[in-house]
Amino acid sequence: MTAAAPPRTTTVTLAVTGKEHVADGVATLTLARPDGGRLPDWTPGSHIDLVLPNGLTRQYSLCGDRWDAHSYRVGVLLETTSRGGSSHVHEQLRPGHLVGVGGPRNNFPLVPSERYVFVAGGIGITPLLPMVQQADLLGADWQLLYLGRSRTSMAFLDELASYGERVVVHPKDELGPLDLAGFLGEPAEGTRIYCCGPTRLLAAMETACAGLPPYTLRTERFVAEEQGAPARTAPFEVELARTGTTVTVTPDLSVLEAVGSAGVEVLSSCRQGICGTCETGVLAGRPDHRDSLLDDDERAAGDCMYICVSRALTDRLVLDL
Amino acid sequence: MTTTQKRPIEAPVVDVDPFDHDVLEDPLPMHEQLREAGPVAYLPKYDLHAVARYEEVHAALLDWQELPSSAGVGLSNFRFEKPWRPPSLLLEADPPRHDAPRRVLSKILGPRALRKLRDDWFADAEVLVDEVLADGPEFDAVESLSTVFPLRVFPDAVGLLPDGRENLLPYGDHAFNAFGPANDLVAKGEPRVAELSGWVSSRCVREALTEDGFGAAIWAASDRGDITPQQAPLIVRSLLTAGVDTTVHGISAVLYGLATHPEEWRRLRANPSLARVAFDEAVRWESPVQTFFRTANGDVRFGDVTVPDGAKVLMFLAAANRDPRRWADPDRFDLTRDPSGHVGFGMGIHQCVGQHVARLEAEAVLTALLQRVESVEPAGPPRRHHNNTLRALDSLPLRMTLA
Numbered sequence: 001m002t003a004a005a006p007p008r009t010t011t012v013t014l015a016v017t018g019k020e021h022v023a024d025g026v027a028t029l030t031l032a033r034p035d036g037g038r039l040p041d042w043t044p045g046s047h048i049d050l051v052l053p054n055g056l057t058r059q060y061s062l063c064g065d066r067w068d069a070h071s072y073r074v075g076v077l078l079e080t081t082s083r084g085g086s087s088h089v090h091e092q093l094r095p096g097h098l099v100g101v102g103g104p105r106n107n108f109p110l111v112p113s114e115r116y117v118f119v120a121g122g123i124g125i126t127p128l129l130p131m132v133q134q135a136d137l138l139g140a141d142w143q144l145l146y147l148g149r150s151r152t153s154m155a156f157l158d159e160l161a162s163y164g165e166r167v168v169v170h171p172k173d174e175l176g177p178l179d180l181a182g183f184l185g186e187p188a189e190g191t192r193i194y195c196c197g198p199t200r201l202l203a204a205m206e207t208a209c210a211g212l213p214p215y216t217l218r219t220e221r222f223v224a225e226e227q228g229a230p231a232r233t234a235p236f237e238v239e240l241a242r243t244g245t246t247v248t249v250t251p252d253l254s255v256l257e258a259v260g261s262a263g264v265e266v267l268s269s270c271r272q273g274i275c276g277t278c279e280t281g282v283l284a285g286r287p288d289h290r291d292s293l294l295d296d297d298e299r300a301a302g303d304c305m306y307i308c309v310s311r312a313l314t315d316r317l318v319l320d321l
Numbered sequence: 322m323t324t325t326q327k328r329p330i331e332a333p334v335v336d337v338d339p340f341d342h343d344v345l346e347d348p349l350p351m352h353e354q355l356r357e358a359g360p361v362a363y364l365p366k367y368d369l370h371a372v373a374r375y376e377e378v379h380a381a382l383l384d385w386q387e388l389p390s391s392a393g394v395g396l397s398n399f400r401f402e403k404p405w406r407p408p409s410l411l412l413e414a415d416p417p418r419h420d421a422p423r424r425v426l427s428k429i430l431g432p433r434a435l436r437k438l439r440d441d442w443f444a445d446a447e448v449l450v451d452e453v454l455a456d457g458p459e460f461d462a463v464e465s466l467s468t469v470f471p472l473r474v475f476p477d478a479v480g481l482l483p484d485g486r487e488n489l490l491p492y493g494d495h496a497f498n499a500f501g502p503a504n505d506l507v508a509k510g511e512p513r514v515a516e517l518s519g520w521v522s523s524r525c526v527r528e529a530l531t532e533d534g535f536g537a538a539i540w541a542a543s544d545r546g547d548i549t550p551q552q553a554p555l556i557v558r559s560l561l562t563a564g565v566d567t568t569v570h571g572i573s574a575v576l577y578g579l580a581t582h583p584e585e586w587r588r589l590r591a592n593p594s595l596a597r598v599a600f601d602e603a604v605r606w607e608s609p610v611q612t613f614f615r616t617a618n619g620d621v622r623f624g625d626v627t628v629p630d631g632a633k634v635l636m637f638l639a640a641a642n643r644d645p646r647r648w649a650d651p652d653r654f655d656l657t658r659d660p661s662g663h664v665g666f667g668m669g670i671h672q673c674v675g676q677h678v679a680r681l682e683a684e685a686v687l688t689a690l691l692q693r694v695e696s697v698e699p700a701g702p703p704r705r706h707h708n709n710t711l712r713a714l715d716s717l718p719l720r721m722t723l724a
Contacts, residue, residue, distance in 0.1 A: 038383055041670055043420045066416065067386050112421050112549050134417045192546065215546040260659070267597050268661040275672055277661075277680075279432040298433065 012101045012309065016093055017071065023155040025078040026123060027090055031101065032071045040272045040292065042066055044130035045108035045220070048074065049290065051100030055233055058085040061127035062104060075155055077123035102290030102309065108220040110134060113192040116142040117184065119205060121197020122153070127220055128196055129156055132163065142166060145183060147201065149173060181208040187216070196220045232288065236312040240264055240321040241283055255307035264321050266307060273309035280305055281320030286313040331626045332363040332370055339612065339635070340501045345707040348611065352640035361623040367396060367502060369633040373640035375647035375664070377623055381615060381636050383669040388634060389415040390671060392616035395500030398633060400616070405499055406518060410555045412563070412671065419670065422556050425542040429535050432677045439681060442474050446685035449473065450693055454721065459700050462717040467572035470686050471565055475678070479560050480534020485520055492517040493566035494708060500614065501709025521561050525554035535560060567609055568679045570713040572686055575603035578654040580697045580719050585656045593691050595656050600683035605663035606654045608639035611712050613667065638664045639712065695724040
């Protein structure tokens with residue numbers, strides 16, 4: 001084991017260490033710390049925020065091996081209507097380039113069960129890939145239905161081949177449309193159904209599962225390209241309301257460090273946005289959340305942030321410090 | 322078969338017994354000996370490897386892949402030995418089984434969830450401090466404060482019914498002793514194990530919990546399918562095992578630090594917002610949880626030394642928290658220091674899920690004391706309480722000068 005130094009209190013910057021074309025319009029990126037150190041842990045269903053060199057932030061599900069603590073893998077579909085996110089990944093990003101990373105964060109966790117049905121539509125396979133691996137490892141009874149336009153557009157078929165009949169691959173150009181309700185049948189009691197893919201697939205699944213017990217179906221909407229302000233690369237101001245001072249946070253500093261340099265000591269622990277120790281109240285301004293803790297509602301509330309990793313979307317933040 | 326080919330030990334041999342009473346009374350010299358022996362040492366008495374430097378302890382805590390917990394976080398190796406109780410779904414579990422219980426409990430005990438307890442706990446602490454001071458300015462802080470406050474607020478927050486709460490401390494004390502070898506400390510607890518375990522288990526079922534506490538929230542997570550109904554009571558058990566003794570000893574530690582460092586008390590009085598820093602500095606300085614074990618999953622390298630597959634690895638959190646390679650003047654209890662990054666709560670996926678609860682309890686007690694008390698001093702020598710895992714006080718006589 002390598003005794004890695006504790007992570008520095010800065011924005012997490014990772015290097016692209018690999019880029020592979022894995023299907024029509026799908027590339028995988030492998031990311032690692034420039035110093036080779038350990039990355040924050042993640043669970044199946046997690047995504048990271050990728051802050052691209054052009055300033056755009058996009059979310060991608062992690063689809064690598066969590067037992068490898070030193071690299072992340074994401075799969076990126078080139079959107080035909082790309083507004084500069086996926087096209088940048090496909091056309092510009094190369095091994096050696098640096099990207100900012102927030103999270104990992106999991107809105108789509110795999111809950112314990114003895115039986116799972118996974119339904120993936122296209123690039124929606126990415127969060128399900130580690131789930132499938134985990135369900136198999138735990139000896140659960142599981143099945144994956146993988147829908148796509150055509151075989152050549154469907155990523156990771158090679159990796160899924162070893163699971164044999166548990167994986168049903170359904171390319172529409174070969175097999176035509178699929179009767180989802182017919183495929184699902186009457187799932188055995190306690191089955192958890194996970195679905196990720198385009199909106200119309202999720203809607204079809206919701207209809208097909210309407211009669212099942214609550215909490216059976218769990219979905220993650222595959223958002224084509226998220227709206228959202230681009231991440232700031234410019235410095236921003238942080239006003240400390242109780243202390244009465246203002247500090248400037250430059251891109252090379254975390255808010256925690258900047259505040260500390262102004263003599264305001266905020267307790268922290270993991271410095272990766274995981275443990276929650278440095279929670280700080282936000283009185284004004286919009287935080288750029290990069291932590292692994294807050295869910296979407298809590299993020300939207302905007303009343304607190306974890307200053308070891310999170311930053312600002314606005315020119316100015318007012319913190320309860 | 323469990324016999325393995327014995328391989329030569331590569332780590333420097335240090336012939337110490339971390340669970341000997343003399344060492345438990347004052348473990349600091351042994352900690353230094355272990356740190357100075359190298360990045361990893363071998364303790365022949367228990368056939369185990371030990372890490373005591375900050376860098377190695379920190380790295381070991383993060384590395385659940387090579388140093389998993391599911392073979393036990395005590396001396397006992399669950400690969401070969403049967404645990405004394407059904408293993409914890411949190412402490413004694415690895416991913417992926419660890420994921421769901423951890424996720425559920427992290428949310429229930431998270432800083433946001435605790436906000437609604439803050440005002441009540443601060444008021445409770447004021448009431449307690451007033452009660453204690455009404456009996457005079459001199460008292461045993463362990464008996465009157467650090468044992469009383471957590472037992473007043475935490476079981477209510479979990480949602481326990483009033484009866485039987487006196488069982489929590491002896492149960493926790495035994496659970497933490499049981500991580501060590503089968504010595505006299507374990508033997509002392511054994512006569513009551515069945516009774517106490519039975520009581521704790523009986524408190525973990527849905528019907529035994531009020532509708533508004535952490536326990537009910539755990540059961541609600543099971544209703545949503547986020548955990549299974551079989552997991553829910555064991556997760557409640559984790560709260561009851563790990564949530565009382567630790568905070569008791571943590572609060573004792575900060576009171577001990579402040580009473581023996583008058584200038585730090587003055588600093589805190591001048592700036593009460595340092596209460597959280599004071600508590601974490603005490604957790605660094607005293608390390609109420611001294612040690613946890615892991616088990617090597619495959620051969621694990623520490624520097625030039627290989628620790629063989631299946632070996633037990635003892636992580637000295639307390640020694641790491643006073644490693645001069647990491648901390649300036651580490652033996653000093655110092656509120657001007659930034660204790661952030663100490664490993665007193667562990668680190669990584671098993672980092673104390675209740676740390677925010679502990680901080681809130683301690684902040685409440687300190688804030689209440691600061692309002693009423695001008696200065697604190699020892700009123701007699703403290704007395705240690707020995708436990709195979711915990712650094713604790715049995716008695717801490719203090720004298721207060723009222724503000």
